[in-house]
Every structure is written in structure tokens, then in C-alpha cells.
Amino acid sequence: MAVTIDERRRAPRTYGNWRRPTSAGLFGLGTFGTYGLMIGLVVVVFTVMIANLVTAAVVFGVLVLAGATLVIRDVHGKNALSRMGARAGWFRARSAGLHLYRSGPLGRALWGTYQLPGILAPTRLSEHTDSYGRPFALLYTPAVGTYSVVIGAEPDGASLVDQDQIDSWVADWGHWLASLGNEIGVEATAVTVETAPDTGTRLRREVEANIDDDAPEFARAMLREAAASYPVGSSTVRAYVSVTFSATPRAGARRRDPDEMGRDLASRLPGLTASLQEAGAGATHPLSAQEVCEVVRIAYDPAVAPLIDEAHAAGEWPEISWTDVGPSATEASWDSYRHDSARSVTWAMSAAPSGVVQSGVLARLLAPHHDIARKRVTLLYKPIDAARAAAMVEADLRAAEFRQTATRKPAARDTAAVRAAASTAAEEASGAGLVNFGMLVTATVLDPAKEADARAAVDNLSAIARLRIRPVYGAQDSAFAAALPLGLVLSKHLSLPAEVRERI
Template sequence: MSDKELEQPVQYLLGQPQRRTGVGALSMKATIVIAVGFMIFLFSQIAGQTAFAFFVVLPVTAIVVGLVSVSWGNRSLAQAAQILWQNYRRTATGSHIYVSGPNSRVPGGHRRLPGLLARTEAIEATYSQNRPPFVMILDRPRREVTVLLDCQMTGQTAMTQSERNLRTAEWCNWLAKFSLSGDIAQVTTVVATRPGTGELVNNEVRAIIAEGAPAIAKRIVTEAASVIALARPEVMAHIAITIKLDKAQLTDESFIRNIATRIGTWAETVQYAGILAEPMTYEQAVARIHMFFNPPTEADFEEIALTGEGHGMLWQDAGPNWAVTTNTYYEHCGAKSVTWEMKEAPRSTFEDTILSAMMQPHDRIQRKRVALVYRPYNAGQGATKVEAEHRDAMVAANSSKSITSAKAEMRLETTEAARRAQARGAQLGRTSMFVTATITPEEDFNRVVHDIEQLAAGSSITLQKMNRQQDTGFQTSLGFGQVPWAKSTTSSFAEG
């Protein structure tokens, strides 16, 4: 890239979601269902079971094809039906209500994290003698471990366009390297905002005032700090890297040494992208997740952090006192949270500032959280998928003698660009986004929901509420290693 090109804003494109097609416009799974149904129909005819073939095999095949092909709410009918059934079943049994503490049914009387995080445990390890131990969130049943990098974003500092372009390229390179590792499940970047108490600013001012400074100068600086700190929002950010483990690593805990040698490199290299990162400690992780579940404790944890003393809370007690899941929101410790998932990414090209409005503090939204989830394919697997989808696109574009549709031509062009990028060393991955807004009783619930949807529209992103999955969406946007796609469900095998 020349110096003149570096000074121009770069236009980026996410590309189309990866999909395989079979007969006509049907998905590959629908095509397989049709092929299996045809074989059973043929064998039934040969066996003389004509009535069974026409009145059982054909209707069942048509129903299954509809379940895996027709979409409702950005999901196949099979998935939507299962979500409806699971939500009805847990509501009927009272499982949508969570109560913790000494008088609850939680083992040991703890306030454990609910839902996806209930079976996790936090362990500490050391990666450098001069550094405090870092925390790892271990999910033994799934054989996954998550490490957290506490981040300070510097993307809004004054810089030239060329510097912004280079930092964006470094971020892409940092993510692409996880495809080469072969054991990375996902990388989640979380940027959250909350109302600050002003103590952090006041403490910084007290630290920089010299003892011999004139009284008038001290007063001016102190008053200025009070004005700046008034209702000043705080930005919290972290990156969660989830690593897949095998049985041997989990048994002898050799993964601890392995990750300890890698986490320092991850934290150092991401700084080239303008992100100052440090491995998160045990106490930082517990405080971060508990503040998300229990917003009234934010000021307490901020005060404890200023004193330099530990809060003494354990991972087993980092959950909420109570929580209730409804169809449209998740209520916890007196606050209500609404979570959206990205239904559709920007269709056209965009610049590197497209998510700035979503992530920056907002005057009318006190607490919000944006989580970007990147799931890399292994290098070899990504190349295979790109080639297979390109062949599908070529078949779709050339299968008809009539004028080729613009959609088929665009798909062919996109897959061809992906093949060329793969040849130049690019890696393949899937990107998802979750947005959570937490509303306290003094805020207008409907207004906050409207503001979030308008912010997304301004970023050319279509959001969809995670109805009947608000608890799962809330915990996914926390960025502590849990994602919904890895959970085994019946509809996952019938997804189109």
C-alpha cells in the first residue's frame, strides 16, 4: 500500500455468511434430506409398499425439508420450535427463576453464576515473576479454558488516517494468527460503559498535585476535576480468548503451563493495534462479572480499587442474588437487561469507525455492553470451505440458460475475492455481535431500547432481540468464554 493510499479512509467489507447450496436454491442439508427421502421412496416402491411411499415417505420428507429450509426470526423452523418448547418447559417448572445464597438450593449456599457459567471455575497461574497471577476460567465438561486481557482502548486519540489504517490492519493480523494455532474456539472483545462516581478522576488529580503548589492553583485543579468527574461515564473493556483442550491436557493440567507461555505474547502484540492489554487477575475478573450482574455494587468496587485492597469475593459467589428470565428481558438484582444479536451485518462497504457510536458512552444510556465474537476456522479448514463455497457459487451462476441473477453474480464475486485473499495468507472466521443494555428502575425502559436500535441503524447493522433467550444472550455478552453455538441441541443437526 502506497503512502497516498494510506492517507485515504479504507473501505472494509465483511462478506456474506458462509453457506453451502445443493439442488436449486436449497441448502446442502435440505438436499441431503431430499436424496435420503427419494432413496427410501424408491426402495419402498420396489418392495411393493406403494401406499407407504406416497402417504408416509413423501409427506415426512416434505415436512423435514420445510423445517430445515424455512427461516423464522433468523432461525430455521426446527430451531425456532425447539426454543419455544424449551422456554415453555422451563417456565412451567419454574426454572426461569434463579435464587442463590444461604437459604437457596445452590450447593454450599453460594451465590454461583447462573446458566452457562454455573459449572465454570476460576484458577490462577503465573506467567512472569514480576507480574501478578492471571486468571483462567475453566469449563471442564466442555474442555475449554478462557483467559482474559484487561484492556484500555486508545482508538479515539488524535492520529492520522494512515495510523488508523495501520492499526486496523494490525488488529486483523492479530485475529488471523489465532487460525494458525488450531486450538482457539473464539475470541470475544467486550466494550462496556457504566456511570462513574468521579472518584477515579479525583484520585488522579490528588496524585498529581504537588505539595508546594499555590493554593489558588490547587483550588482550580480540584474544581475542574469535580466538574469533569460529574456523572462521567467509565469505559471497561476486555478480550476473552477461549482455548480448546484435549483430555490429556485436562487430566495433568499441562494446559496451565502452555497458556502461561502464550498469554504474555497475546497481550504484547495486541498493543500494535492501539490496545493496551494486561492479563486480568482473579480479583479483577470476579469484580468485573459481579458488577455486570449487580450494578449497585459498582461504586463499592471502584472505592476498593482506589484503596488497593482486595475485595475478598470468590468466583463461587460472583453471581446475582436473584434473577428472572422473561421472554423480552432478563431481570437481575433490581435491574433489567435486554440483549440483541446481530441479525444482519452491513451490506455495503464501511470505514473503521462504523462501531464508534455503538461503543462510545451515550447520554441517555447509562449501562450498555457490546461484545464482538470472532470464531476462527483452522487454516486448512478455512481454505477447504472457501473452495467448496466457490464451486457452489459457480454452479449457481452457470446452471441457468437465462440471465444470471444479480445475487448469484455477487456471491460468485465474493467467493472469488475470498479465494484470492486465502492465497495471500488471509484466514477465515465468523464474526458475531451481541449488544446488552442494562436499565435501572429510574431509567425509561422503552426509551433505552429505542436508542440502542437507533444506534445500530446508524452503524448499518440490523439487530434482533434474543426473545426467549435473554438470559443466554446476557451471559454471552459478558465475554467470559460462553457462547450459545457450542451447546448441543436437536435443532443443531437440522439447521439449514
């Protein structure tokens, strides 16, 4: 019997074809912007009829100037109107003193507690038990009516793993995101990968627990010296997956309270964690209320991390309540955020990688870096249900075709956009899910003098990942909170809805 071995190697699998949502319009404007342009031209015509040409010319000049603030965009896609709005919002907040926060018995927070600042202030935390008997924390945000659960993960990574297995994990992760679009009440999900210095407490505890008293003195001294010196410069990597649900299961229904939501999620969490394991997340478990409190407490004050690790090493669990996990003092500036013992800078993704990429494109960005004490990379996903996805891809295709046919000589970018929109529509028609996504990157340093090094490191890492990011100017405190694994949905906290922004 002859055996034939096919030694042809398959080409590496690539990913891409992501598109920013657009709307049909003229001269680079959206739908609402085009309507405003038409109304302005009508006003100019009536001005010519009622007044004179000089007045009409002035009105036309004002119209052109207003259109320029919408059409002219920077490298990050921000027009002059959005930049002026950010500046005005920051000036108003700074004038009112909202960029400063003081809590505790001598602070300005109510009840003399260390309450969380900003958009996290009204949140409430409760604990429930799922059908497997595991406690899980439920974070309620009453301002927007959402509940969030946080799942801890221990991904194996791609080291010494076959490429076929990695491709399978990526496919399963895509299926998991697509399945969320069919879950009742799911608003969004986020993946947070946090790197931090290793305190060495766990290694010392493991060594001390396994040292034999009858061993030679030299061997015991060597083990203790290794336990004391080995953690220096090492890092730990933690991953979290947060899933956010709406408090109202359907339109017109009443808002559910935490007990009702806890009973509903108790039977759904085991399925979510099991499917995450198939996507390469490793051992997954929902975080308890105590674990969530520790994560937030360390994020706002990294100096307490060694103390909490030492308490765990001693077999103790420090009791931290949700009303006392906040910082004692914070100060938000235009491009940075000072909180207790650290200073942080948060960037937001303004453009996804152009072209196609491989599965390891974010590996360097997610890995620890010696110039950054603590780094938090949060991928934000907003699944879209199948009923809305079909209409969205068709509307996007029509908008791309409209921009291509708006001029006699369409630009190459418009032609490529039509091809990408058609490909997306074809994939959605064949059963693929549709997901809006974004990214936040937070770099935290303990020494303010190292902030410039951290900024340069993040810029280099984003360039390697082929990402285009920009600091969240004027909203560093809110962006810092959104990057935490708490399931906040930023689009629900905007004064101007994202759907309206896309159509201007």
C-alpha cells in the same frame, strides 16, 4: 535540487466481502435438507404405487409443508423450524422453572453461596503467573473442555490519529486474528468494549492527593467542587480481549488440568499481549483472578460498582471469591433478563454490514449513550487453521456455483455470491486468514421504565453501524453470560451443532 510533492489524496480504505457459511442444496435448502427432500419424493412415489393418489397427495402436502418451514425465512435469516424450536425450548425451560434463579443462604444454589447461574455455574477460576511475573486468571469450563484468559486493554481510540495509523492498526489486528489460527489449541477469541457511568472516585482521589494545604481557600473550594460535579454524566470505557484454548492440544490427547494449562500459557501470554499492543490495544495486561471476579460481580449487580471504586480509592481490594460473584436473584423472560439491581437485553448480530464499510463503522455503537446505563458490545471471533480454511473456502465456492447453476435464470444475489466466494478463495490462497465472527450487544438499565428507551437506542445505533441485530429470544440469560469477557464459546453449548444447522 527540485523537490516534487505528490498532493494526490488516497481514497479511504474500505472493508467487506464477508460471507455467511452455506452448503449446496436445491430450492434454498442445505445439503441435509436436500437429502430429506429427495427421500420424501421417493416416499411419495412408493405411496402412489402401494396406496392411491389421495394418500400420495396427503404425503406430498406434508412434505411441502415441512419444506416450507425450512425454506421460508424472516429478515434475520431464521426459518420457521428454528423459531418453533426456540419457542419449544423456552416453554420447556419455563415449565421446569429454569428461568428463575435464587442463590445465597436462603436460595437454591448448593453450599449456600452466590454461585453463577446457567452455563457459568460449572466454571472454575484459578490464578497463575506468566513469564513476566504477572498474575493471570484462568477460567476452566469443564462441560466443553476449554480454558480462557482475559486481557485488559486501554485502546487509544481514533481521535486525532492519522488515517494511515488507523489503517496500520486494522491491518495488525487482522494479522493478529490470522495468527491465532496457527496457535496450538486456540478455540476462539472475543473483544468486549464496555461503557459505564463514571463514579468520579478516581478523580476525587487524584484531586485530594494533589491539593496543597497552603493554597488559597477559594482555589481549594473550586477544585473540590469540580471534582464533585465534573463526573456527573460522564462515562468510562473499558476494553477486554479474551482468548479461549482447548483443554486437549490435539485429537486423542488427554485433557490437561489447570496447573498444566497454566504452565503452558505462562510462556505464551507475553507474546499475545505484545502483539495486541501493535494492533492499537494500548497498554495490555492479563487480568488477575480478583479483577475478573470484580468485572463479573459488577455486571450482575451494577449497584456495587461505586462501592468497589470507593474501596480501590481507599487503597483496599475487596476479597471476592468465584463462588460468590453471582447474583442473588435473576429472572429470564422471553426478551429480557432481570438480575439483582438491573435489567438487561441482549441482541445478536444476524447479518454483517452489506457492501463495504470504513474502519470507523462501529464508533457510534461502541461509544457511551445517555439512554443506556451500561452497554457491552462483544465481538466474537473463531479463527480457522490454515488446513481447514482451504477446504472451507473451496467448499463454499462450489456451493455458491451450485446454487447459481441450479436454475436457468440465476438471481442477481446468487451471481454476486459466486463473485464473493471466488474473491475469498483467492485471498485465502494468497495467505489471508479465515475467521468466523459474530456480535452480541447487551444494554443494561437500572430503572425498568427506561428499558424501552434503551431498546430504541440500540436499534438506532445498529442501523448507523449498518448491522442487522435481533434480540436473543428465549435465551437472554445465556446470551448475557456469553457477552461477558469470559471466553465462552456458544457453539459448544448448543444441543444441535452449528455445522448441522448450516446444512439443513
